Amino acid sequence: MAERKPRNSATGRVTLADVARALDISAITVSRALKTPERVSPVLRERITQAVRQLGYRPNHAARALATARSGNVLVLVPSLTNEVFVDVLGGIHDELQPRGMQMLIGNTHYSLREEEKQLEAFLGHAPDGILLSGLDHSPRTQALLAESRLPVVTMMELDNAADSRSVGLSQRAAGQAMTRHLITRGYRRIAYVAAQGDPRTRQRAEGYRAALAEANLDAREIWLETPSSVGLGATLLTELLAQHPDCDAVFCCNDDLAQGMLYECQRRGIAVPARLAIGGFNDLAASAWTHPALTSIATPRYDIGRQAARMLCAAIDNQEAPRALDLGFTLMARGSS
Amino acid sequence: MAERKPRNSATGRVTLADVARALDISAITVSRALKTPERVSPVLRERITQAVRQLGYRPNHAARALATARSGNVLVLVPSLTNEVFVDVLGGIHDELQPRGMQMLIGNTHYSLREEEKQLEAFLGHAPDGILLSGLDHSPRTQALLAESRLPVVTMMELDNAADSRSVGLSQRAAGQAMTRHLITRGYRRIAYVAAQGDPRTRQRAEGYRAALAEANLDAREIWLETPSSVGLGATLLTELLAQHPDCDAVFCCNDDLAQGMLYECQRRGIAVPARLAIGGFNDLAASAWTHPALTSIATPRYDIGRQAARMLCAAIDNQEAPRALDLGFTLMARGSS
DNA sequence: ACCTGTTATGTTAGCGCTAACATCGTGACG
DNA sequence: CGTCACGATGTTAGCGCTAACATAACAGGT
Numbered sequence: 001m002a003e004r005k006p007r008n009s010a011t012g013r014v015t016l017a018d019v020a021r022a023l024d025i026s027a028i029t030v031s032r033a034l035k036t037p038e039r040v041s042p043v044l045r046e047r048i049t050q051a052v053r054q055l056g057y058r059p060n061h062a063a064r065a066l067a068t069a070r071s072g073n074v075l076v077l078v079p080s081l082t083n084e085v086f087v088d089v090l091g092g093i094h095d096e097l098q099p100r101g102m103q104m105l106i107g108n109t110h111y112s113l114r115e116e117e118k119q120l121e122a123f124l125g126h127a128p129d130g131i132l133l134s135g136l137d138h139s140p141r142t143q144a145l146l147a148e149s150r151l152p153v154v155t156m157m158e159l160d161n162a163a164d165s166r167s168v169g170l171s172q173r174a175a176g177q178a179m180t181r182h183l184i185t186r187g188y189r190r191i192a193y194v195a196a197q198g199d200p201r202t203r204q205r206a207e208g209y210r211a212a213l214a215e216a217n218l219d220a221r222e223i224w225l226e227t228p229s230s231v232g233l234g235a236t237l238l239t240e241l242l243a244q245h246p247d248c249d250a251v252f253c254c255n256d257d258l259a260q261g262m263l264y265e266c267q268r269r270g271i272a273v274p275a276r277l278a279i280g281g282f283n284d285l286a287a288s289a290w291t292h293p294a295l296t297s298i299a300t301p302r303y304d305i306g307r308q309a310a311r312m313l314c315a316a317i318d319n320q321e322a323p324r325a326l327d328l329g330f331t332l333m334a335r336g337s338s
Numbered sequence: 339m340a341e342r343k344p345r346n347s348a349t350g351r352v353t354l355a356d357v358a359r360a361l362d363i364s365a366i367t368v369s370r371a372l373k374t375p376e377r378v379s380p381v382l383r384e385r386i387t388q389a390v391r392q393l394g395y396r397p398n399h400a401a402r403a404l405a406t407a408r409s410g411n412v413l414v415l416v417p418s419l420t421n422e423v424f425v426d427v428l429g430g431i432h433d434e435l436q437p438r439g440m441q442m443l444i445g446n447t448h449y450s451l452r453e454e455e456k457q458l459e460a461f462l463g464h465a466p467d468g469i470l471l472s473g474l475d476h477s478p479r480t481q482a483l484l485a486e487s488r489l490p491v492v493t494m495m496e497l498d499n500a501a502d503s504r505s506v507g508l509s510q511r512a513a514g515q516a517m518t519r520h521l522i523t524r525g526y527r528r529i530a531y532v533a534a535q536g537d538p539r540t541r542q543r544a545e546g547y548r549a550a551l552a553e554a555n556l557d558a559r560e561i562w563l564e565t566p567s568s569v570g571l572g573a574t575l576l577t578e579l580l581a582q583h584p585d586c587d588a589v590f591c592c593n594d595d596l597a598q599g600m601l602y603e604c605q606r607r608g609i610a611v612p613a614r615l616a617i618g619g620f621n622d623l624a625a626s627a628w629t630h631p632a633l634t635s636i637a638t639p640r641y642d643i644g645r646q647a648a649r650m651l652c653a654a655i656d657n658q659e660a661p662r663a664l665d666l667g668f669t670l671m672a673r674g675s676s
Numbered sequence: 677a678c679c680t681g682t683t684a685t686g687t688t689a690g691c692g693c694t695a696a697c698a699t700c701g702t703g704a705c706g
Numbered sequence: 707c708g709t710c711a712c713g714a715t716g717t718t719a720g721c722g723c724t725a726a727c728a729t730a731a732c733a734g735g736t
Contacts, residue, residue, distance in 0.1 A: 012488075013465075015692055026716050031694060041714060056486065058463045062409060063692035065400035066721045081429050082624075084420075091419050094446065103443060103464070108432065125396045126441070127351075148394065150350075231625045260625060267605070267630035286420075287569040287598060287625065292605035353722055364686050369724060379684060401722035404691045 014057045022051050034059065065127065072102045074313060075128040077119055079111040079135075079199065084285050085255075085302055086134070089156060092306025093132060100314060102129075111199055111228070113139040120145050130313040136160055136167075137200045152316035156309045157201060159327055166316060168309040168326040172201045175298045175330045176208025179252055179280045182296070184216050186338050188250035188278050192221040194237050194262075195254035196229040202254045205282060209252055221245045229254070234261015235268075250278035250338065256285040259295055263337065267292075278338040284331075293336025301328040352395045360389050372397065403465065410440045412651060413466040415457055417449040417473070417537065422623050423593075423640055424472070427494060430644025431470065438652060440467075449537055449566070451477040458483055468651040474498055474505075475538045490654035494647045495539060497665055504654060506647040506664040510539045513636045513668045514546025517590055517618050520634070522554050524676050526588035526616050530559035532575050532600075533592035534567040540592045543620060547590055559583045567592070572599015576607075588616035588676065594623040597633055601675065605630075616676040622669075631674025639666045 020027040025044070033040045033048040040048070051057075065071040076093060078086040093104055105126055107119035117139050120131075124145065130152045138146075146153055153166065160167040183191050193209045195202045206222065213220050223240055227233055237258060241251060253259035259281030266273050273279055273293055281288060284299035308326050315322035358365040363382070371378045371386040378386070389395075403409040414431060416424040431442055443464055445457035455477050458469075462483065468490045476484075484491055491504065498505040521529050531547045533540045544560065551558050561578055565571055575596060579589060591597035597619030604611050611617055611631055619626060622637035646664050653660035 013692090016694095017692075027692085028694070028717085029715060032715090035694085039714080044714085060404075060692055061464045062400045062403035063721090064694080066398075066404055066691090066723090067693040067695080069721070071400060081432070082422075082425060087420060087425055091446075094419070094444075101460075105441060106432075106444070108429075122439075126399045231628045235628060261628055264628050264630045290569045290573060290599055290602050292602045351722090354724095355722075365722085366687085366724070367685060370685090373724085377684080382684085398722055401691090402724080404693090404721090405723040405725080407691070 014055050019051050019057050071127045073105050073126050073128045074130050075105045075123045076132045077107045077109050079109050081108050085283055088302035089306035092303040093310040096307045096310035117142045130317045132309055135200055154309045154313045156305050166324045168305050170328055170330050172204035173208040176205030177212045178332050179298055180209045180212035183250045190248045191250045192245050192248045193252050194223045196225040196227050196233055229257050231257050231261040234258040235265040238262045238265040252280045256281035256283045256288050274338050284333050296335045296338040297333050299331040299333050304328055352393050357389050357395050409465045411443050411464050411466045412468050413443045413461045414470045415445045415447050417447050419446045423621055426640035427644035430641040431648040434645045434648035455480045468655045470647055473538055492647045492651045494643050504662045506643050508666055508668050510542035511546040514543030515550045516670050517636055518547045518550035521588045528586045529588045530583050530586045531590050532561045534563040534565050534571055559586055567595050569595050569599040572596040573603040576600045576603040590618045594619035594621045594626050594635055612676050622671050634673045634676040635671050637669040637671050642666055
């Protein structure tokens with residue numbers, strides 16, 4: 001007859017106490033064998049390991065969290081879950097937390113400071129051990145909640161100069177400048193900047209764009225929309241661009257979604273890229289290297305931003321000394337579209 | 339002078355007991371005022387609400403989970419976090435769980451049954467209240483763990499006939515058949531099927547493809563790769579296709595990533611789409627409607643699959659009667675590429 | 677006046693785990 | 707051979723919350 005798994009009567013789960021009872025030892029010893037094996041004698045440790053496996057014991061995180069005042073949760077607030085950029089960031093965070101047995105709680109702020117505030121409020125009840133935020137722009141109440149929580153916070157995507165803050169990202173301004181300089185170097189002179197979803201990073205890229213134009217004594221041509229960014233919107237924006245600035249010979253799109261949409265619309269209308277109009281994007285999405293022509297873009301280290309931010313946060317949680325600002329840079333991917 | 343927030347000495351957090359103490363009532367009454375307000379007199383309820391707000395009390399989920407044996411967590415296992423398909427599914431789940439105060443725990447199985455097993459094992463310690471799985475294909479140990487856990491499980495993407503299971507999805511076979519019939523209707527006769535990342539859904543679509551060809555007495559031409567699917571791979575596969583089946587006049591790609599890659603490669607080589615080669619994809623990704631020509635595809639209700647699966651799971655968790663299989667269908671998006 | 681039922685609140689105990697402090701050997705050393 | 711240090715294990719208590727069972731107060735019916 002098969003062995004019966006003893007189950008704690010109350011909840012039907014196998015608990016530490018069940019394992020301890022089976023071996024006629026105390027629960028704390030089992031606990032130690034799992035958390036700090038070196039503090040249990042090898043013989044007993046081995047017996048415990050076997051019993052754990054045989055009974056199918058699985059530690060209960062809620063109980064552990066309650067006893068240790070450590071939840072193993074990290075709150076991650078991102079502005080979008082459909083944007084490839086943040087999906088990659090989440091991937092990096094995930095891969096860094098996983099081996100430490102920690103868990104992400106993901107909140108989607110939909111590019112809204114108000115929504116960010118609400119998410120933060122709701123998630124604080126999960127007693128996260130730390131918080132990963134996107135960008136530097138936050139509402140006063142968000143900042144107050146963060147300060148009150150006294151939890152370590154790491155900001156992703158942008159860089160923060162403040163001494164008491166932590167951030168992992170890149171200079172969006174420098175990247176915008178690099179792309180514009182590239183277009184100038186390639187001989188374009190009437191360069192437009194097109195932006196949707198006016199978030200802070202989009203604005204910083206625009207600053208870089210203006211700086212580069214100023215260096216070369218060129219005029220700016222900008223189109224700003226508040227609509228959420230998408231490939232479809234890129235098509236619309238090409239129309240807008242040709243209407244407002246018919247003379248322009250290059251366009252720097254604030255992200256690759258818009259750039260791809262513009263490229264497709266150019267193909268549709270028979271506008272030669274890059275002969276009649278050069279296109280530059282931002283983020284270097286997976287598909288951008290494969291369009292025809294391939295899209296010139298700024299590759300951002302999204303996965304690594306997530307990873308390093310998570311690592312920095314874990315260091316902070318463990319009160320370890322660690323650098324507080326990490327500039328992971330960017331790479332200009334000069335391709336056929338310019 | 340500003341009021342001091344009383345804090346529980348042990349962990350520095352404001353607890354139920356702190357709120358109760360401030361009002362000189364018992365903790366359970368505060369608990370009731372929050373969970374079942376109708377069981378507390380209106381006057382007291384109001385005072386409690388105020389005190390809660392003023393002290394900044396935030397319920398501790400770990401303690402609640404421990405006391406109620408309900409974690410409020412739902413485990414979600416998906417094969418990929420970069421694939422737009424699953425990102426959309428997760429969005430639907432998120433939106434359904436959020437208002438119930440429940441939380442997703444996301445595990446990435448990387449299209450591996452072995453990995454799925456490991457993830458499941460690790461996450462069972464979080465004591466999820468239910469599990470959302472992708473697809474019907476699972477390792478024996480995964481099935482054993484699921485059975486042993488006695489947790490409600492809902493399968494997403496595919497449909498399950500078994501009476502004791504729950505599933506929300508669509509007939510991948512029927513969808514594959516619909517696409518192939520469409521190509522036949524449009525006059526194509528030498529239709530190829532190209533697949534990467536040979537997961538079960540890819541295989542079911544192929545079955546539909548073969549069935550449709552058989553109906554019309556046409557021959558199958560298939561190319562299978564185990565490599566993970568990507569836009570870049572689509573370009574490679576076009577080369578492969580032209581080499582292996584130079585006569586083919588239409589290609590049904592197992593997903594839109596491949597289809598887009600093929601389209602771009604056709605543009606690059608000057609192969610006319612759809613005149614020389616028609617292209618059909620699967621999933622109808624956001625960009626597919628905007629390429630030139632726009633991509634014919636099968637639109638799958640990914641967001642709704644996530645939503646309905648989450649809803650079905652919640653019903654099961656609450657022991658409510660509910661349908662156990664939900665076919666959300668698909669839509670053929672006939673566009674310029676065919 | 678008594679019982680009954682109902683509503684509002686309180687008491688007790690326990691969910692599963694671990695921190696902090698015992699306790700009990702055992703061997704090293706003077 | 708006593709003392710001390712140290713390693714291995716145990717005891718106790720409590721993390722924050724809520725289920726389950728009191729208790730109290732009061733209205734209404736007989």
